[in-house]
Amino acid sequence: MVTMTAIELCELTKEYGRGGKAVRALDGLTVTVRPGTVTGFLGPNGAGKSTTMRIVLGLDRPTSGTALLDGRPYGARPEPLRRVGALLDAGAAHPGRTARDHLRVLASSNRIPDRRVAQVLEETGMAPAARRRVRTFSLGMRQRLGIAAALLGDPPVLLLDEPVNGLDPEGMVWLRGLVRRLADEGRTVLVSSHLMGEVARIADRVVVLGAGRLLADAALEDFLREHGDPAEPDSLEAAYLRLTAGATRHRTKKEV
Numbered sequence: 001m002v003t004m005t006a007i008e009l010c011e012l013t014k015e016y017g018r019g020g021k022a023v024r025a026l027d028g029l030t031v032t033v034r035p036g037t038v039t040g041f042l043g044p045n046g047a048g049k050s051t052t053m054r055i056v057l058g059l060d061r062p063t064s065g066t067a068l069l070d071g072r073p074y075g076a077r078p079e080p081l082r083r084v085g086a087l088l089d090a091g092a093a094h095p096g097r098t099a100r101d102h103l104r105v106l107a108s109s110n111r112i113p114d115r116r117v118a119q120v121l122e123e124t125g126m127a128p129a130a131r132r133r134v135r136t137f138s139l140g141m142r143q144r145l146g147i148a149a150a151l152l153g154d155p156p157v158l159l160l161d162e163p164v165n166g167l168d169p170e171g172m173v174w175l176r177g178l179v180r181r182l183a184d185e186g187r188t189v190l191v192s193s194h195l196m197g198e199v200a201r202i203a204d205r206v207v208v209l210g211a212g213r214l215l216a217d218a219a220l221e222d223f224l225r226e227h228g229d230p231a232e233p234d235s236l237e238a239a240y241l242r243l244t245a246g247a248t249r250h251r252t253k254k255e256v
């Protein structure tokens with residue numbers, strides 16, 4: 001059993017640039033992402049999902065506010081891959097390395113035993129491609145390698161940014177099973193996606209951002225009940241569009 005580790009975001013604000021050109025990517029975001037749960041992380045393009053994940057990982061610094069794991073910032077911890085596994089950018093592996101070497105380098109710098117490399121290659125269906133160079137991989141294979149890297153340290157927290165991208169139908173079914181199992185083991189699984197059908201299948205809860213602010217944080221069924229379209233009560237897409245369209249109107253009204 002893994003240690004239960006929530007992600008706690010408190011009044012998180014991030015501005016890129018300065019003065020008149022500043023972009024407020026996050027605007028006072030406060031939310032807790034729970035362990036033992038698959039949380040769908042939703043929001044229109046530019047809503048702040050990737051920025052949030054980057055801040056949790058310590059890849060970006062918030063302008064103000066805090067992002068804590070187990071009460072401490074992620075960067076303050078040794079051996080980061082054992083704390084959080086992340087799929088942020090499927091192009092992140094060095095193109096000249098083989099899949100196996102890419103994972104071996106990550107494992108050794110995080111004091112992860114080498115046998116985990118073979119395990120995650122097997123688990124992600126990448127074992128047959130282990131000795132091939134990353135530059136020869138399809139998008140789906142890169143995604144699988146990124147997921148393998150996220151799983152390497154057996155972490156209690158997983159951040160998966162658009163993990164379904166490029167996966168074939170078999171891969172999508174596999175990913176559903178994987179995120180379910182990870183959450184059932186007590187892990188915190190945050191999955192961003194624009195594919196509402198997929199999110200409806202895998203998520204227990206949804207956190208929805210709009211223009212850097214929290215629009216909703218609810219169990220999937222409560223979200224559907226509260227925001228759903230009566231004509232399509234089971235459609236997450238319809239509920240999501242109603243909520244985010246409302247937010248856009250609200251913003252427009254305020255700006256006028």
Ligand SMILES: Nc1ncnc2c1ncn2[C@@H]1O[C@H](COP(=O)(O)OP(=O)(O)OP(=O)(O)O)[C@@H](O)[C@H]1O
Pocket residue numbers: 016017023024025043044045046047048049050051052
């Ligand atoms: N390095 C950066 N410099 C300047 N602005 C940035 C930077 N990174 C993100 N932004 C801006 O911050 C806002 C939030 O972007 P972010 O990538 O977090 O959104 P997102 O919800 O992940 O979007 P998508 O669904 O398109 O991936 C956008 O307005 C974006 O242009």
